[in-house]
Amino acid sequence: MAVVTSLAHIRNFSIIAHIDHGKSTLADRILESTGTVATRDMKEQLLDKMDLERERGITIKSQAVRIAYKAHDGQTYQLNLIDTPGHVDFTYEVSRSLAACEGAVLLVDSTQGVEAQTVANAYLAIDNDLEIIPVLNKIDLPASNVPEAELELHELTGATHEEILIVSAKTGEGVDAILDAIVTRTPPPEGDTAAPARALIFDSEYDQYRGVIAYVRVIDGGFAKRQLVSLMRTDQDAEIEELGYFGPEMKPTDRLETGEVGYIITGVKDVAQVRVGDTITDKKRPAGEALPGYKVVQPMVFTGLFPTEGDKFEELRDALEKLKLNDAALSYEPESSVALGFGFRCGFLGLLHMDIVRERLEREYGLELITTMPNVEYHAYLTSGKMTVVRNPAQMPEVTVIDRIEEPYVAASVLVPTEFVGTIMELCQGRRADFVDMKYLSPERVEMHYKLPLGEIVLDFFDQLKTRTRGYASLDYEYSGYRQSDLVKLDILLAGEPVDALSLITPRERAHLRGKALVTKLRQKIPRQLFEVPVQAAIGNKVVARETVKAVRKDVTAKCYGGDISRKRKLLEKQKEGKKRMKQLGVVEVPQEAFLAVLELEPGDKDR
Amino acid sequence: MTGRPFDGPVRHLYVHVPFCRMRCDYCDFVSRALDVSGGRAGAEAARLLDAYVDGVAAEWERERAAHDVRRLRTLYLGGGTPSLLRPERLERLLELFRPYLTPHAEVTVETNPEDADDEYASWAAGALVSPATGAPRGVRVSLGAQSFSPALRSVLGRTAQADPAEAFRRLRAAGVGNAGLDLIHGIPGQDADLLAADIAAVLKLRPDHVSWYELDVVEGTALATRLAASRGAARLAGGVGRVTALDSTAALDPAAMPADPADDVRATGYRRIVGELSHAGYDWYEVSNFALPGRRARHNVAYWRARPYLGLGPGAVSTVGARRWTNAADPVVWAAALSAGEAPPRTPETLDPETRARERFLLAARCGERVPLAEVAAVVDQDVAGSLAAAGLVSLHSGTIRVTRKGRHVADEVCVRLFRSPHLRG
Ligand SMILES: Nc1nc2c(ncn2[C@@H]2O[C@H](COP(=O)(O)OP(=O)(O)OP(=O)(O)O)[C@@H](O)[C@H]2O)c(=O)[nH]1
């Protein structure tokens, strides 16, 4: 039975917040109190479906769900809720989701107050003309400081005391008031039910059997099963095989009407043809204009991914291809390394994104990978006037032909309690950051703006920020263009042989110190070998640091008689198995973690 | 070597004697404590021992029928504590095998110092007879000394405190011609001086053979538990893992027991043992074994050359061709099956050709024996062999590979590197 909901009874909203402020938990309570999910099927952060999301306790992908809500006016409303990720690497997911909504619940952990992604996401919502419903969460916790957090939220959104709701997503207290506010404060969708059908693809998923599943928000008109449609930007025609809504699992229906959120499956297998941001329209009665799409997301961080076993290259290619179907932000191109063989240079939105992709490749595709040190994309301008893109230190041209090198900068905003202003200034100085300005959010909290090289953030800026402010600071950043820097390539040699996969690009002024710190770290990371192995750092031909990995003195079990042979053999076989996580570089065995050693340099090593 | 590892007729026999007076704290051998002091408990022990000897007889009959067993070149009575059987029962055991020994068979009896009294010594010196001259020929005795320092022995929980040096002299005096010593190094508290004292004591006695093992603290043993507890106590007291030097005559206070000597200390001690024994004319012919010329333990050499062998007794392991099996460890279960005319419960293992090749190589590696590359080509990576040869850890010579003396110190890692990745699943 198809019940058509009038526009006036539809509310589309996202839940947005800084990471861990409780978005997914609030979604749980909403699903529970509206009876969308039966109590027995309830589990924590139900909308975090991926194993990785559940294990790490974070949302990676936005998730939509339709809810029937009986409001205080006695009427039943169709609410379309989209839970979004909070981590800065996935901001693009948030901005897409917002384009499908009229309202946003801006959640703030009242024990933490407004943080960097609270600000970033609030601005995204404002830019999208959404009604913001500010909510303070975790009021059940003793550390909750509602007045302080309220002040900050007021500063950020202009909301009054009456407009700011308080809730505990854990106990469920205050959830009903949020639902009520969604109905009364969020405007209903504005589309034209009679106009030619248009739907925005705000996300997509690839299913091995069914092809591309487009997550859509219907803007005008409606769609039905078997309808012939076309994709406006790619000019691809298709027939709707199935459509429906999320409940939260996919529930097929006969129609999707104006204002509704749901999914459309056309049987198109080629993801390139069903792009996120594209508009689906009726084939026979097409809309005149496509909806404004999304900015294409650009990867910011690059790293080499290599299979530990050389013959797994093709498998890795297949896996990356499949993963990309569900992860538009991932990019990859083949790369070869003298040390590591054939692999791919992959582009990511940030380190968390990188980590997640790596883990999915290992887990879902059974691959064992070596990740090389992440770096940003440099632009090397040659004396000939040409420009070379450098995504891998090994691609850096010879010093003699380089005129100048440019690196990407970001505009960063750091939110901290005022007592840490000095700490932040000190940290930023060591990271080649230029101070822009500073703004008070409340007497206790400031928002500091900086321009700094993205490369610094990729290293450990964020960790340092957290450590030095005891977790009180939060960071948001946005790409802001390329700038010239004085950079050099630092090479690492093992047993006298340069290892291309360990090279890195670094500011000249810090090259020596970083070289020293890196060889020390490598010496610690590389286990004793059967012979002494010198570890050196060099700039050009000049060795700037050297350490030695000592030789093992004794490694043999004392006893091996008739009764011990099996046990002994199995022990050696197991050790051999353990070596899979080692890479043989010439005569040296290097554990995979060593390739990421630069990320672990002691804070002091990188600061000077 | 002819044929594949462990192929061919059986000429080597091991008999496991799974009884001891008391369990030592570091022991993880198949053995149970037996009260042989006399009285009611003694009578019970006697019944168990008699059942054991009968079981060995029955198992020997079965095994001889089941396999191609030729005249035995070596027979080894190991334990446990075989000397606990005393000459009377040892005679009964030997009687079973005498008809099947080659004229020059090596017969070894592991012996604990407290058993090596005059009666025992004279039995050992004359237990066999030279077929040519009819003159008495002794068995080979392997004396479990462990350390000449009573303090270190008590760290090991070796409560029987008979002086190993005296025991050894008694054996020699009675005319035991082939006598070896078993020792342990790396004992908690065994500093450089204490180790030097043990080395000096060994060289003074000049045994024909020396087995000198590094202490392996096996999880679950009393020693492991005690060490863990004392480490905890030391940590609480603020003195973490300090190795204390001690007077060799003083008893060790277990509460003040230091942690394991650091690996480097053990490595240094081991190199010192190898150096001094080699200097004194002993051939370092296996990782932990040293022999005067002509005195290698032929029985053990057979293992290390991957010859087929049979093992009798509870917990004993046999390997013949592609089959390896381990007897049930419980002497009662084992004996009951045999007395009922059945084979004792066994855990079998099948050795595929690659496994046998790997074992062949790892055993040879410990002895520095040459192996034709053709025999191990399937399991040894020749490229790695080349790089290890360049580092002096193996030597490649006219189609053979050998782990050098330098490589023997790190033989495990050498094997792990050389082995191709096995397909181990399943
Ligand atoms: N005590 C208490 N804990 C809460 C409350 N809301 C959320 N939490 C806890 O806060 C943690 C983060 O909650 P999530 O719902 O995963 O946060 P999120 O905002 O979805 O996080 P991301 O999706 O990773 O950005 C979890 O451990 C929740 O149990 C609350 O009201 N009270």
Ligand code: SF4
């Ligand atoms: S004498 Fe040997 S077998 Fe018996 S308990 Fe001691 S170490 Fe173990």
Ligand SMILES: [Mg+2]
């Ligand atoms: Mg979440």
